[in-house]
Amino acid sequence: MAKSLELDTEQSALPKHDLIFEDINQEKSPPLSLTFVPAIMDIKESWDKSSTSLQIPRQVENHYRTHITDTSFLIKHPLPNSIIVQSNQSRAGNRSSVTPTNKEGRKLDVLVCHLYLVASFVIRVSNYQATMGAYHRLWNKILPILQTTPEDVRTAALNIHLEAITLAKQQHLAAHHIADAASKSLVSSITLRQHAWVRSSRIMNDARTCIEELPFDGAGLFNEKTDYVMENLHKIHKTARLYAIQQPRVKSWADAFGEDLYYIVTKYSGSLLLQKKYKDVEPTLKIKEVDGLELVKKFSEEMESMLRRKVEAVERLVEAAEDADLYHEFNSSLEFDYYNAVLINEKDENDNYVELGNEFVLEPNEHFNNLLVNTTYSDIQLPTNVYNKDPAILNGVYMSEALNPIFVDNFERDPTLTWQYFGSSTGFFRLYPGIKWTPDENGVLSFDCRNRGWYIQAATSPKDIVIIVDISGSMKGLRLTIAKHTVVTILDTLGENDFVNIIAYNDYVHYVESCFKGILVQADRDNREHFKQLVDELQAKGVGTVNKALTEAFRILMEFRSAGQGGLCNQAIMLITDGAMEDYKYVFEKFNWPDRKVRVFTYLIGREVSFAQNVKWIACNNKGYYTQISTLADVQENVMEYLHVLSRPMVINHDHDIIWTEAYMDSALFASQAQSLLLMTTVAMPVFSKKNETRSHGILLGVVGSDVPLRELLKLAPRYKLGVHGYAFLNTNNGYILSHPDLRPLYKEGKKLKPKPNYNSVDLSEVEWEDLDETLRTAMINGETGYLSMDVKVPVDKGKRVLFLTNDYFYTDISGTPFSLGVVLSRGHGEYILLGNTSVEEGLHDLLQPDITLANEWIYCITDIDPGHRKLSQLEAVIRFLTGEEADLECDEELVQEVLFDAVVTAPMEAYWTTLALNMSDETEGGVEMAFMGTRAGLIRSSLYVGSEKVSNRKFLSSDKESIFTMDHFPLWYRRAAEYPSGSFIYSFSFEEASGGMPEAVTVSTSVTVTVGGKTGIAAVFHPPEIKGSVKAG
CATH class of the missing domain: 1.10.287 (Helix Hairpins)
Incomplete structure (x- = not known):
């Protein structure tokens, strides 16, 4: 084969x-x-x-x-x-x-x-x-x-x-x-x-062109689907040939449209006229280069001075409270009528004021966001579970009456102060100015000052805590529920400066979070919430062996102390159990005696007292505190006792440490407060008993504090000094944002605004995310002074657009606080500031023209100190300052001078726009609605070409935050135009305002620049006429 x-x-x-x-x-x-x-x-x-x-x-x-x-x-x-x-x-x-x-x-x-x-x-x-x-x-x-x-x-x-x-x-x-x-x-x-x-x-394009230009529709040559497409293409080209529409002709149409549009927006904006006016005054102008480091240091010093005044006010309250207690003798039979914040102005069926509810005059006050307050007196709030006529309460309230004149005096010395208060260790809360408190729908007032972050931080030092919870079989049912609630309550007393871990034990020891084995983690909000979820999943079974758990807890604390990690102050173990039977003495002999560097607090769960002596022995022999918790209602009061024990060394040594909290919104206290004052920080100090007979016991009387709205702090970093895209921000020593333009702490649920769960634990790296190596974050945490540059992408227009910028970051610490300040200047416009000069007489004349407004959120003049000035707009305040009508007004003279200069240079625009409006043809240019312009000093001029009732967007330049100068940013149309060459027009569409998905008007903007000595600065931005149906200008 x-x-x-x-x-x-x-x-x-x-x-x-x-x-x-x-x-x-x-x-x-x-x-x-x-x-x-x-x-x-x-x-x-x-x-x-x-x-x-x-x-x-x-x-x-x-x-x-x-x-x-x-x-x-x-x-x-x-x-x-x-x-x-x-x-x-x-x-x-x-x-x-x-x-x-x-x-x-x-x-x-x-x-x-x-x-x-x-x-x-x-x-x-x-x-x-x-x-x-x-x-x-x-x-x-x-x-x-x-x-x-x-x-x-x-x-x-x-x-x-x-x-x-x-x-x-x-x-x-x-x-x-x-x-x-x-x-x-x-x-x-x-x-x-x-x-x-x-x-x-390009063979595909050549083939497509060849097919599209066939003189017949190609039917029958291809499959059915292709035949259908070919037929439609043939009809389109047949129509195009019929009307002799060719590419050159379409291009000529586009060019003609562009030329007409450019003519309209140039004519009705008057941008060429204003460019000429600034060109004429160029010889008198100066463009100063901004020194970012000097600027951030100057802002920091001013902020430190402001915050120092708040500290001084708190120190005066501490001194007054301690002196009042020193000379007060406790009277168990004391009777005293005080203003109860819940009962004030309440009457019974006989039209008589109820007990503790006498007449208390309340008036709206602009400084406190028009809340009804009493600026001459404070009142008292107590949580529902505290008896309002308990002898300890009555004696504390009577003693603290001495704070009323200090509250008033502080407010007179520093009218920028907001809320001042004293939180007592017995549970009452004295607040100035006095307000009316309203219980919830169940008639319960859950606010307890002793649970607030400012109280806990001031009452104790930073601490390392290991919580040991018994989950043996005997803890089933209600006992385990109480134990879990106890753990959660302890977690709620911890803050960003504390460190924690949780160990559960029965037959063996295990960490509730295995990823945290053998370490302590920062007790920030995220970690605390994570622990709470894990604790809720614990189940009781087996036999409890506390020795192994104690050994593990001591080992963690000892290693952290040796390594110089953690809070480096107090260390404690929280033992939550229903009994301890085995021999545990050797554990303390090995790890804690004789120095007793770790305090041990014990919480006996349940009504049984069989093991009470053992559990109490553990606490008393390790400088701790023993308490028995029988019901859920007992948890809060019993847990808080450990804070008083940890505060004893401070009390005995009279260490009045000043604490500053992270940014927070106390919605429980100010439910009706506006968002502008919601975000705040608190300065607080502890109040100790100075009596000789109790001094050695270390008795904490309470904590005094005052709130500082962060917006008030950022007013010291004027917007006009930071340029078009610049901004200032504040950071804590833990890396969390205190204030930042991109920090959005609220979300909308229905029609209500609510705080986000982690609004006050947003890390700087989550906002300045280009800081990949965390160079900026690390430097600010360490309180360093310096600068760096980064290429950034900045979202604008609610995230629909992005600006590509190169930003210079300048940073330094704020002395006497745990905060750092950052100032961001963008390359180009942020590097220079334009300085003009004109006479007051000439500038004032032009400033009185009716088409002018000023950025009302900017501080040209301080109007919130004198009650007689609070109703003045910034424009009215500037005019009164210049005319001498209000000689005591304190104004930013540099900014006022720039406003005067801009008013003079832009004065011809009013006559220009008015002439155009009078000679406007409805047939050819009837779509033009409005022209306006804004300068870098926050001055806005505007003119309507139609009746106000015909304007497409009536919120524009009024309540629409994106279109006006605010504390946080320049208007959107200003920021976008600044990134394009002078004379280039930027067209924007606002689809939200339109019906049927089509924009009702087009917004157009262009910048006007000035060049002096090779340096270019933006003098103004035009928003040429807003054009309805075709174009809008500004």
């Missing part, structure tokens, strides 16, 4: 790399995978070869070729110089973009040649399979002859026949698979290469 196939004689003529014929010639066919991989590698070689014509030996080519007469379906392989290359040569001018280059064409030729050779292999394999039929016919003729031969000869012949058939099938099948795989791989290679070329060329 092998001889009839002539494999041996023809194999010698084949190239060495012909794997297919090598496989066929082998006695045993190798596995398919072994031949498939070399075949693929052979194909890859041809792909990677340099692009040269494939050299095919004539002998091999003749060997593989099958004549057309023999195999009608086999196509001869093309010559190396294929049709693709020929077409490429005929269009040499477009070679790089229309067809493959000669090099690419030759590569395709190589692959196609290989493909046809493989097809030849497939035919030959088929031919060999066909010869097997002749072999079978021959064998069938030989078979009767074999029946006459001896049995051993017949058996040998049959075995040879069977082996031959088996080998032939294996070899033919392997050869067929190899050829098939090689052909498919080559086809894929060719297809991919052609596809890659097609995508990178």
Whole structure:
């Protein structure tokens, strides 16, 4: 059979790399995978070869070729110089973009040649399979002859026949698979290469253009879907040809529209006129380069001075409270009527004031956001669970009456003060100015001053706490519920300066959060909430072994103390259990005695007293405190006791540490307060008993404090000094934002605004996210002074647009506080400040024009100190200051001078706009609504070209915060125009105001710049006429 196939004689003529014929010639066919991989590698070689014509030996080519007469379906392989290359040569001018280059064409030729050779292999394999039929016919003729031969000869012949058939099938099948795989791989290679070329060329566009320009619709030439598309294209082009619409004509329309639009916005804005006016006064102008480091240091000093005044006010309250207690003798039978904040002005059915509810005059006060307050007296608030006539309460309230004149005196000395208060350790809260408190819908007043962050931070020092909770089987049911509530209450007494971990124990010890094994973590809001969730999932089972848990707790605290980590002050273990039976004395001897550096507080859960003595012994022998908690109502009072114990060293040493809290919104206290005063920080100090007989006991009387609205603090970093995109921000020593333009603490739920859960624990890196290496964050945490630069992306227009800026960050600490101040100036506009000069008489005349307004959130003059000034707008205050009507007004003279200068230079705009309005044609330019402009000093001029009732957006320039100057930012139209060359108009659409998804008006803006000594500054931004239905300008 092998001889009839002539494999041996023809194999010698084949190239060495012909794997297919090598496989066929082998006695045993190798596995398919072994031949498939070399075949693929052979194909890859041809792909990677340099692009040269494939050299095919004539002998091999003749060997593989099958004549057309023999195999009608086999196509001869093309010559190396294929049709693709020929077409490429005929269009040499477009070679790089229309067809493959000669090099690419030759590569395709190589692959196609290989493909046809493989097809030849497939035919030959088929031919060999066909010869097997002749072999079978021959064998069938030989078979009767074999029946006459001896049995051993017949058996040998049959075995040879069977082996031959088996080998032939294996070899033919392997050869067929190899050829098939090689052909498919080559086809894929060719297809991919052609596809890659097609995508990178313009042949698709050329083909589409050719099809679209067909004089007929192409129906019937393609499939149904293509026919439908072709028909529509044909109709479009037919219509276009009908009206002779051509690309040059459309372009001319666009150019004409652009020219008309430019003419309208230029004419009705008057930007060219104003540019000329500023050009005329350029010789009198100065452009000063801003020194960012000097600026941030100056702001920091002013803020430190302001905050120092708040500290002094608190210190006066502390002194008065301690002196009042010193001379007060406790009277258990004292009767004293005080103003109860819940009961004031309340009457009974006989129209008589109820007990503790006498008449208390309340009046709206602008300084306190128009809340009803009494600025001559304070009143008392108590939580519902505190009896308002308890002797301890009555004595404390009577003693603290001495604070009333100090409250009033502080407010007179510093009219920028807001709320002042004294929180007593017995539970009452004295607040100035006095207000009316309202219980919730259930008649409960849950506010307890002793639970507030400012009280806890002032009453104690930073602390490292390990909470150990018993989850053995005996803790099931109500006991476990009380234990969980106790853990949660302890967590609520911790702050950002504290460190904590929680260990649960039964038969073995485990951390409630396995990721925190062996360490303490900062007790910030996120970690506390995470712990609360994990504690809630605890289940009671097994037997409790407290020794192992205590050992683990001591080990953690000892390692942190040795490493200089954690709070570096107080360390304590909180043991929450229903009993302790085993011998635990050796644990304390090993880890805590005799120095007793770690206090141990124990909370016995349940009404049983069997193990009370043991649990009490643990606390008393480790400088702690023991308490028994029988019900959920007992938890709050009993947990708070540990704070008094931790405060004893401070009390004994009379360490009046000043604390500043993180930013917070006390919604429980000021539910009706406006957002502008919601975000605040508190300065607080502890109040101690100075009596000789109690001094050694370390008795904490309470905490006094005062709130500082953060907006008041940022007023000391004037907006006009920071440039178009600049801003100031405050950071705490824990890396959390105190104030930042991108800090959005509220979210909307229905129609109500509510604080976000983690609004006061937003890290600086979450807002200034380009600070990838946390260089800025680290420097500010460490209280360093310096600067750095970053390329930033600034979202504007509620996140719909982004500005790409290079910002310079300048930072320093605020002395006497844990805060750092950062000032951001943008490269370009933020580097320079424009200074003009004019006479008061000339400027005042132009400032009185009716089309002028000033940024009312900017501080041109301080109007919130004198009650007689609080109703004045900033423009009115400036005018009264300049005319001398209010000689005691304190104003920013530099900013007022810039306003006067801008008023003089921009004065011609009023007459210009008025003339245009009088001569305006409704037919040609009736869509123009309004023109206005703003300067870097916050001055805005505006003019209406239509009646006010026809203006599309009536909130524009009034209540729309994005379109006016605010404490946080320049108007959006100002910021966007500032990033484009002077004279370029920026068009904006406001879809929110539109109906049916279409904008009602187009807002256009352009900048006006001034160049002095090679330095360029923005003098003003025009918002050319707002154009309804077509264009809006400003």
